[in-house]
Amino acid sequence: MDLAQISAALAARRPGYTLPQALYNDPAMFEFDLHAIYARSWLMAGFTCEVPDPGSYTSIRIGPWPVLIVRGRDGQILAFHNSCRHRGAVLCKEGLGKSPRIVCPYHRWTYNLDGSLLSAARMPDDFDTGEHGLRPVRLEVVAGVIYICLSDNPPAFEQFRTDMETVLAPHDLENAKVARVETLVEYANWKLVMENGRECYHCQGSHPELSRTFPVGSSAYFDYGGAEHARQFEERMADVGLPCGPVGEDWWQALRFPLNPGMKSMTVDGAPASKKLMCKLGDGDIGSLRWALEPHSFAHATGEILFFFSAMPTGPKETLVTAKWLVHKDAVDGVDYDGEAIAEPWHTTNLQDKELAENNQAGVDSPGYVPGPYSPEAEVLVLRFVDWYCARAAEYLDEQLVDGKQGVKGQLHAA
Ligand code: FES
Numbered sequence: 093m094d095l096a097q098i099s100a101a102l103a104a105r106r107p108g109y110t111l112p113q114a115l116y117n118d119p120a121m122f123e124f125d126l127h128a129i130y131a132r133s134w135l136m137a138g139f140t141c142e143v144p145d146p147g148s149y150t151s152i153r154i155g156p157w158p159v160l161i162v163r164g165r166d167g168q169i170l171a172f173h174n175s176c177r178h179r180g181a182v183l184c185k186e187g188l189g190k191s192p193r194i195v196c197p198y199h200r201w202t203y204n205l206d207g208s209l210l211s212a213a214r215m216p217d218d219f220d221t222g223e224h225g226l227r228p229v230r231l232e233v234v235a236g237v238i239y240i241c242l243s244d245n246p247p248a249f250e251q252f253r254t255d256m257e258t259v260l261a262p263h264d265l266e267n268a269k270v271a272r273v274e275t276l277v278e279y280a281n282w283k284l285v286m287e288n289g290r291e292c293y294h295c296q297g298s299h300p301e302l303s304r305t306f307p308v309g310s311s312a313y314f315d316y317g318g319a320e321h322a323r324q325f326e327e328r329m330a331d332v333g334l335p336c337g338p339v340g341e342d343w344w345q346a347l348r349f350p351l352n353p354g355m356k357s358m359t360v361d362g363a364p365a366s367k368k369l370m371c372k373l374g375d376g377d378i379g380s381l382r383w384a385l386e387p388h389s390f391a392h393a394t395g396e397i398l399f400f401f402s403a404m405p406t407g408p409k410e411t412l413v414t415a416k417w418l419v420h421k422d423a424v425d426g427v428d429y430d431g432e433a434i435a436e437p438w439h440t441t442n443l444q445d446k447e448l449a450e451n452n453q454a455g456v457d458s459p460g461y462v463p464g465p466y467s468p469e470a471e472v473l474v475l476r477f478v479d480w481y482c483a484r485a486a487e488y489l490d491e492q493l494v495d496g497k498q499g500v501k502g503q504l505h506a507a
């Protein structure tokens with residue numbers, strides 16, 4: 093598909109219905125979505141506790157694109173395109189590391205932690221190091237979470253910062269550590285992975301483990317229909333001074349909601365996963381603070397643990413899911429928590445969701461597929477995601493087509 097065909101497919105979309113087939117499986121959609129969506133959105137890139145010291149870095153990928161996040165000598169965290177200004181080699185391999193300088197493994201060009209080029213051997217006398225610093229990527233930190241946007245013209249961030257700071261700060265993520273990381277490749281288009289992650293219509297049948305603690309039956313956006321335990325929860329949170337929201341804009345939302353009655357955490361049995369609390373308020377019984385960013389992530393923070401989920405497209409029908417579990421930095425594996433058991437029930441839930449998304453993809457690929465209706469009650473957040481996606485895609489198409497770049501970009505995105 094070229095841009096005109098993608099535009100036609102989007103125009104053919106019926107509001108309230110799943111997307112036209114090509115948007116879920118055409119090879120051109122992979123490139124399109126990367127440029128139209130992932131390159132222009134704020135993304136949850138990690139946590140400040142992953143880069144604790146000057147020189148600490150985390151090397152990640154946004155889809156195929158390598159990005160380096162580094163803590164500088166002054167303690168400030170910066171992000172750069174992880175591509176050497178000499179001949180473009182990736183500077184730091186994926187994962188966490190620490191180094192006083194960033195040294196390219198290819199010809200040893202050496203950069204300071206602020207991205208400036210320090211030295212490049214055997215270059216001519218008139219070579220200007222000042223013109224060959226690493227290219228910066230927008231980065232913001234809110235309450236211990238790192239967000240990046242590859243665009244020079246990112247969505248407005250201020251309301252997000254203010255509102256998220258208020259609801260998330262009590263969880264003290266500056267004093268957290270990552271207890272576990274798991275990655276999973278799902279052979280499904282990233283939009284199917286995210287649609288699945290934005291509803292619990294399927295949870296009762298597919299996630300018996302999660303269903304014990306998670307209110308899978310609550311309607312719409314955690315609406316308990318005036319249930320007594322939900323009312324008591326709100327009162328108790330107000331008493332202990334924990335803001336619940338909801339807060340949000342079109343690309344994000346956050347809400348603290350009660351778990352099932354009697355459940356303190358999203359664990360196998362509802363008991364806390366770690367003895368050391370992250371949030372000191374509410375005595376470890378504070379429901380879950382869920383926040384989600386379009387296009388790719390959600391997180392749940394209970395009193396003692398945080399679970400993070402991110403989906404990155406790695407192919408037209410391939411998505412890399414990263415899951416992280418954070419606990420208080422002083423919590424000791426084997427004493428305060430069990431490093432293996434901590435992953436449940438989300439580990440199992442993610443595997444169940446992989447099967448659901450891959451099965452969904454196989455059916456969507458069928459010549460018999462026609463878009464079907466979402467439940468306005470049970471799939472309200474899927475509708476929100478799909479509407480947001482279509483609006484952002486249309487915005488990008490308008491810019492590309494109106495700017496007369498169809499010739500260049502149209503070819504770039506053509507299958
Ligand atoms: S590509 Fe990095 S030094 Fe040559």
Ligand SMILES: [Fe+2]
Nearest residue numbers: 288295299445
């Ligand atoms: Fe699920």
